[in-house]
Amino acid sequence: MSEITNIALDAMGGDYAPVEMVKGAVDAIQKESAMKVFLVGQEDKINEELEKYQYNKEQIEVVPASEVIETAEPPVSAIRKKKDSSIVVGMKMVKEGKADAFVSAGSSGAILVGGQVIVGRIKGVDRAPLAPLVPTEKGVSLLIDCGANVDARPAHLVQFAKIGSIYMEHVMGVKNPKVGIVNIGAEEEKGNALVKETFPLLKEEKSINFTGSVEAREIPHGQVDVVVCEAFAGNIILKLYEGVGAVLIKKVKEGMMTSLRSKIGALLIKPALKATLKSFDASEYGGAPLLGLNGLVVKTHGSSKAKEVSNTLAQCVTFKKQKINEKIKASIQKEETN
Amino acid sequence: MSEITNIALDAMGGDYAPVEMVKGAVDAIQKESAMKVFLVGQEDKINEELEKYQYNKEQIEVVPASEVIETAEPPVSAIRKKKDSSIVVGMKMVKEGKADAFVSAGSSGAILVGGQVIVGRIKGVDRAPLAPLVPTEKGVSLLIDCGANVDARPAHLVQFAKIGSIYMEHVMGVKNPKVGIVNIGAEEEKGNALVKETFPLLKEEKSINFTGSVEAREIPHGQVDVVVCEAFAGNIILKLYEGVGAVLIKKVKEGMMTSLRSKIGALLIKPALKATLKSFDASEYGGAPLLGLNGLVVKTHGSSKAKEVSNTLAQCVTFKKQKINEKIKASIQKEETN
Numbered sequence: 227m228s229e230i231t232n233i234a235l236d237a238m239g240g241d242y243a244p245v246e247m248v249k250g251a252v253d254a255i256q257k258e259s260a261m262k263v264f265l266v267g268q269e270d271k272i273n274e275e276l277e278k279y280q281y282n283k284e285q286i287e288v289v290p291a292s293e294v295i296e297t298a299e300p301p302v303s304a305i306r307k308k309k310d311s312s313i314v315v316g317m318k319m320v321k322e323g324k325a326d327a328f329v330s331a332g333s334s335g336a337i338l339v340g341g342q343v344i345v346g347r348i349k350g351v352d353r354a355p356l357a358p359l360v361p362t363e364k365g366v367s368l369l370i371d372c373g374a375n376v377d378a379r380p381a382h383l384v385q386f387a388k389i390g391s392i393y394m395e396h397v398m399g400v401k402n403p404k405v406g407i408v409n410i411g412a413e414e415e416k417g418n419a420l421v422k423e424t425f426p427l428l429k430e431e432k433s434i435n436f437t438g439s440v441e442a443r444e445i446p447h448g449q450v451d452v453v454v455c456e457a458f459a460g461n462i463i464l465k466l467y468e469g470v471g472a473v474l475i476k477k478v479k480e481g482m483m484t485s486l487r488s489k490i491g492a493l494l495i496k497p498a499l500k501a502t503l504k505s506f507d508a509s510e511y512g513g514a515p516l517l518g519l520n521g522l523v524v525k526t527h528g529s530s531k532a533k534e535v536s537n538t539l540a541q542c543v544t545f546k547k548q549k550i551n552e553k554i555k556a557s558i559q560k561e562e563t564n
Numbered sequence: 565m566s567e568i569t570n571i572a573l574d575a576m577g578g579d580y581a582p583v584e585m586v587k588g589a590v591d592a593i594q595k596e597s598a599m600k601v602f603l604v605g606q607e608d609k610i611n612e613e614l615e616k617y618q619y620n621k622e623q624i625e626v627v628p629a630s631e632v633i634e635t636a637e638p639p640v641s642a643i644r645k646k647k648d649s650s651i652v653v654g655m656k657m658v659k660e661g662k663a664d665a666f667v668s669a670g671s672s673g674a675i676l677v678g679g680q681v682i683v684g685r686i687k688g689v690d691r692a693p694l695a696p697l698v699p700t701e702k703g704v705s706l707l708i709d710c711g712a713n714v715d716a717r718p719a720h721l722v723q724f725a726k727i728g729s730i731y732m733e734h735v736m737g738v739k740n741p742k743v744g745i746v747n748i749g750a751e752e753e754k755g756n757a758l759v760k761e762t763f764p765l766l767k768e769e770k771s772i773n774f775t776g777s778v779e780a781r782e783i784p785h786g787q788v789d790v791v792v793c794e795a796f797a798g799n800i801i802l803k804l805y806e807g808v809g810a811v812l813i814k815k816v817k818e819g820m821m822t823s824l825r826s827k828i829g830a831l832l833i834k835p836a837l838k839a840t841l842k843s844f845d846a847s848e849y850g851g852a853p854l855l856g857l858n859g860l861v862v863k864t865h866g867s868s869k870a871k872e873v874s875n876t877l878a879q880c881v882t883f884k885k886q887k888i889n890e891k892i893k894a895s896i897q898k899e900e901t902n
Contacts, residue, residue, distance in 0.1 A: 376756040418714040443803035446811040461748040465781035473784040481840030488836035494829025502819030
């Protein structure tokens with residue numbers, strides 16, 4: 227039997243907690259026997275949901291945490307004050323080695339702060355990047371960093387490139403992933419000060435498959451597998467993806483409703499269109515890992531339902547099986563001894 | 565009779581030059597009698613196109629320029645060496661007051677460099693921002709700056725906000741336009757160093773209607789009319805808009821072709837969908853002005869056809885009629901005497 231992956235799941239975080247969190251956990255363990263999920267949060271609420279299902283009791287355990295960190299709370303003080311919140315309790319389990327991973331659909335800010343403060347970074351990792359997968363024409367690309375640590379330095383971006391490559395290769399199964407740095411032109415001499423300084427460092431880095439600059443226009447076409455950028459730019463890319471997608475789909479739907487003819491057409495294409503648009507929906511691809519920590523922390527979308535939760539829990543198993551953190555450590559330490 | 569707006573049009577720039585440039589010029593003068601277009605470029609080629617049309621000869625004049633700057637040429641040396649190129653000759657006409665505006669679908673780099681070097685900035689304007697209009701759910705917003713001047717300072721962004729407000733109010737007719745600064749969260753304390761420094765300056769600026777931060781997700785929803793950002797971020801936004809739009813529309817089309825049922829549906833919705841998607845196509849809104857110069861320089865999309873050229877020429881007339889540069893001067897000088 228393979229080694230068990232222990233995952234602490236924030237049962238209280240997200241728009242559909244605890245209902246969809248509990249459902250996602252039950253779905254996940256039914257697909258994967260080498261997984262144990264610790265549902266962290268208010269016991270009575272979690273048990274009320276659990277009673278709806280039949281499942282292997284050895285694979286799910288409730289861990290009490292009485293407090294909930296709300297999305298609007300200032301993250302630093304929330305982490306400091308709410309010691310008995312699901313986020314703090316769950317992250318401590320990772321810190322103490324009781325869990326390999328912590329998954330939450332709750333406050334992004336609290337997850338980012340808690341990851342750094344409670345779980346802590348791998349020795350040698352200067353910043354822990356948040357790295358969501360974004361849909362492309364060809365599949366998905368990893369956008370690294372989209373976190374809270376803006377104004378990164380060139381050495382940070384080089385670490386992001388290495389960490390991102392390891393993730394794409396060993397979790398997502400992309401052989402020799404192509405790495406690009408977000409830039410305003412394809413030429414090496416283009417860019418802001420940060421990109422100009424980082425470009426030659428990435429070029430020298432033998433452990434990655436650096437292919438040069440990637441213009442924002444090319445990201446959705448899937449030009450590279452690992453999209454390296456500073457968090458401010460990464461946040462813009464991630465959120466604009468969402469915004470343009472939402473408005474365009476709304477426009478397409480409005481367009482279909484403008485005449486009787488188009489309304490009939492809309493009924494006919496609806497099922498096919500739904501399936502296609504789903505392939506371009508970020509929520510289908512599980513959560514965004516916060517990488518480079520002593521353990522794994524994954525932030526899933528606030529509107530996550532059982533399917534995304536279940537996909538994310540499965541990712542955690544792959545993460546452990548593939549020994550991603552050991553690979554990150556080796557890659558970063560190699561750099562330090564050089 | 566109202567005052568004539570004299571416009572130098574680069575007849576050689578863009579994918580469809582000179583055919584669509586000449587057609588656009590003829591279209592534009594037929595709609596606007598107070599406009600004269602100087603077609604700058606290779607005389608024989610331009611005259612060959614002009615012969616296809618009947619038009620008022622007083623409104624179009626050919627200005628010879630033997631050289632053409634290619635898109636791939638390094639802009640600084642191209643501007644310096646190709647003295648008889650359509651871009652250099654056209655910009656010199658603006659510099660010398662022979663034309664009020666210069667319009668080109670040619671090399672973005674050469675237009676940005678030429679604007680600064682040949683036409684020159686208005687006294688007090690530190691940087692000339694490139695400000696395209698991007699489509700939104702509600703209409704259009706001005707994205708300022710998307711130019712080549714990355715790593716802007718806070719004072720530059722404040723000027724962009726003022727210049728952008730003047731443009732949206734007096735050229736696009738938006739009363740008291742809402743101004744937002746691109747940020748990674750809605751709260752004032754969020755952001756990178758540049759945004760944190762700029763935010764209070766924008767808040768103090770009484771001449772604009774500053775509404776705070778705008779997250780990238782909200783730009784396509786039209787949350788603000790003037791989207792202020794540093795050029796690196798602006799370039800990402802502009803190009804990602806294009807990339808996500810292109811891939812999503814491709815996906816929609818593929819989705820429609822997956823079954824017989826959906827193919828029939830596609831035929832029925834095609835005309836309605838085409839009209840709607842057009843409303844979300846940046847090329848419908850004319851060119852991107854390079855603002856803050858001693859005259860107007862407008863960059864139109866490389867794939868511009870007659871319609872975009874004609875729309876852009878009409879914008880130049882509004883720009884002159886509304887005395888935009890006088891308004892920019894007054895706004896910047898007021899700042900300097902404060």
